[in-house]
Amino acid sequence: MTDFLAIASITSGLCGLLHSNLGDDASGIDITSRPPDKVRENMTSKSQINLFLYHMTPDAAWRNMDNPVKSRSGERSYPLLPLKLYYLMTAYSGGSEDGIDSTTVDKHLVGSQRLLGRGMSIFHDHPLLNADTINDMLPETDRTEHPFDQIERVRITLQPLSLEELSKLWTTFQTNYRTSAAYEVSVLLIESSHERTAALPVLMRGKGDRGVFSSTSLTPVLYSVKPPEPQPSARLGDQLLITGSGLNAEGLSLIVNSQYLPKPISMKTSSVDQKGAIGVDLPGPSDSGVMSDWSPGFYTISAVVNHPDLPSWVTNELPFALSPTIKLNPQTAAPGSINLSISCTPRLRDGQKAYLLLGDRQIKPISIVNPVALSQATTLEFFIPQVDEGEYIVRLRVDGIDSLPIIRSASTAEVEFDPDQKLIVKVGTTP
Numbered sequence: 001m002t003d004f005l006a007i008a009s010i011t012s013g014l015c016g017l018l019h020s021n022l023g024d025d026a027s028g029i030d031i032t033s034r035p036p037d038k039v040r041e042n043m044t045s046k047s048q049i050n051l052f053l054y055h056m057t058p059d060a061a062w063r064n065m066d067n068p069v070k071s072r073s074g075e076r077s078y079p080l081l082p083l084k085l086y087y088l089m090t091a092y093s094g095g096s097e098d099g100i101d102s103t104t105v106d107k108h109l110v111g112s113q114r115l116l117g118r119g120m121s122i123f124h125d126h127p128l129l130n131a132d133t134i135n136d137m138l139p140e141t142d143r144t145e146h147p148f149d150q151i152e153r154v155r156i157t158l159q160p161l162s163l164e165e166l167s168k169l170w171t172t173f174q175t176n177y178r179t180s181a182a183y184e185v186s187v188l189l190i191e192s193s194h195e196r197t198a199a200l201p202v203l204m205r206g207k208g209d210r211g212v213f214s215s216t217s218l219t220p221v222l223y224s225v226k227p228p229e230p231q232p233s234a235r236l237g238d239q240l241l242i243t244g245s246g247l248n249a250e251g252l253s254l255i256v257n258s259q260y261l262p263k264p265i266s267m268k269t270s271s272v273d274q275k276g277a278i279g280v281d282l283p284g285p286s287d288s289g290v291m292s293d294w295s296p297g298f299y300t301i302s303a304v305v306n307h308p309d310l311p312s313w314v315t316n317e318l319p320f321a322l323s324p325t326i327k328l329n330p331q332t333a334a335p336g337s338i339n340l341s342i343s344c345t346p347r348l349r350d351g352q353k354a355y356l357l358l359g360d361r362q363i364k365p366i367s368i369v370n371p372v373a374l375s376q377a378t379t380l381e382f383f384i385p386q387v388d389e390g391e392y393i394v395r396l397r398v399d400g401i402d403s404l405p406i407i408r409s410a411s412t413a414e415v416e417f418d419p420d421q422k423l424i425v426k427v428g429t430t431p
Contacts, residue, residue: 005146006190007053009134010085010154014051014185016137017129021122029115037175040092047093049119054169055086059187078192085188086159088169089123090180091115113179120158120181129154150189159184206311213311220246220305220313225320228408230415233321233401236294236346237284239270240320243277244303247315251306254280257317258299260349265293278303285325285345292374294346296324296398322346324403326396327377332424337385340423342396344378356382357395357402358423392423 015031022029030048032039039050062082091112134148159182161169170177205211222244227234234240242254256265271279280301283290300317327343340356347370348354356363365380380396396403405421408414 002148002150002189002191003146003193004190005142006148006150006188007056007083007085009138009142009146009148010129010185010188011051011053011087013129013134013137013148013154014087014123014156017126017133018049018051018119018122021126022118036088036090036170036173036178039090043092045094047115048091049115050090050092052088052090053085054088057084057086058082059084062187062189077196078194080192081190083188083190084184084186087183087185088180089116089119089183090178091119092178116179116181123156123158123183127156129156152187152189154188155186157184157186158182218246220244220303220315222247222301222303222315222318225301225318227320231323231404231406233323233404234282235323235325235404236282236290238282240280240282240301241277242280242301242303242318244315247278247303247305251308252278253304253306254278255302255304255314256299257301258295258297260295260297260352261293282322291345291347291376294322295349295352296322296344296346296401297349297352298322298399298401321401323401324396324398326394326403326421328394328421328423331420331422332426333387335387335389335425335427337383338387338423338425340382340384340394342380342382342394344380344396344398347374347376347378348380348398352399354380355397356380356384357397358384358387358392362397387423387425389425389427392425393417394421394423 011033015033019031028047030043030046032043032048032050033052034041034050036050036052039048039052059082062080064079065082066077066079091114093112093115130153131149131151134154135143138146138148161182166177166180206213222242224243226241226243228238231238252269254267254269256267267280269278270281283294298319298321300319302317303315305313305315325345329341329343333340342356344354348368354365354368356365361384363382363384366383367381369379369381371377371379393405395405403421405418406415407418
């Protein structure tokens with residue numbers, strides 16, 4: 001694969017391309033790839049062409065792409081590292097480094113400009129390098145262990161540089177300026193060293209290998225979930241009213257989920273009106289499994305639409321709140337400090353926070369006990385200091401959701417405070 005050695009392979013390939021195409025008219029020339037400030041060390045009497053890699057940038061067209069040859073559809077692989085390489089070609093002729101010399105050899109011009117022109121001509125005549133060409137210029141061990149095998153050919157392009165850019169480059173090199181030619185070499189695709197994952201073959205496309213299913217109907221959507229009016233939250237035994245579109249009562253089921261549920265709860269619809277609103281009855285406090293499955297708090301509900309021989313559709317999720325139902329013990333007490341016990345249905349889960357709301361006071365429990373028997377409610381003990389004479393509406397707040405201290409009249413639909421959720425504090429009262 002084309003790995004970390006690819007940069008060195010490109011440089012070696014470019015140098016080899018120059019060396020193999022110089023010809024007899026420029027024989028005895030050394031091809032090097034040194035930094036410009038080190039290029040003439042121990043070579044002051046020799047002629048040479050130096051090809052220095054001075055810059056690299058990512059190739060935007062190939063960024064975050066998989067290898068198109070080695071990654072199949074559905075397989076996950078790490079993206080390639082695509083690079084553009086920038087080289088500076090500089091020529092040096094013997095010890096004098098003359099640009100043009102017509103005196104040393106009578107029959108032709110010599111000098112650095114002759115070498116630079118020859119090198120530029122070679123790159124112009126060979127603008128593309130394929131993997132085989134680069135591999136042939138690598139040593140045997142590197143060719144075996146680090147083969148250059150990218151399918152994309154490497155393109156050599158003359159890169160014009162302004163006088164300002166040249167000035168900055170040679171100032172960075174901290175050496176005397178020499179006439180040079182800049183080239184962009186792209187694209188170099190370096191593969192990740194991480195292992196790729198391979199997908200298993202597809203045996204069947206859907207049930208019975210029927211292929212892709214398409215439908216022109218709208219996707220089912222839930223709009224709202226409402227508890228009974230005028231309650232802000234639901235209680236066990238209440239009916240939730242769900243509105244939406246694309247909901248078919250046949251084959252429709254509901255999924256209720258919460259962070260405290262061991263697994264999602266599947267429920268069935270209890271009614272559907274003419275406008276498509278769905279009613280779903282929450283289980284009652286005495287129903288089987290309620291204490292072990294449910295707890296006060298926030299829930300989400302979604303609908304699953306099932307049609308014969310078609311995939312199931314799952315709608316969006318909507319939240320609703322389930323408030324605790326409480327019982328007080330005692331309900332009457334004398335003024336002063338009061339020990340109050342509250343029974344909470346359904347049971348609280350580990351990590352849930354509960355507070356007693358008494359008038360404008362918010363009180364933490366001194367203990368929370370869940371009986372061993374899963375059918376029994378949670379008991380919370382509170383110590384309330386200095387309670388004055390009067391009637392107090394008692395509420396239990398669990399994870400921000402208050403118990404509902406109200407009752408509705410079945411005949412008139414009127415709402416009033418529940419007398420069983422009042423704490424009566426009166427002088428001379430014996431609990």
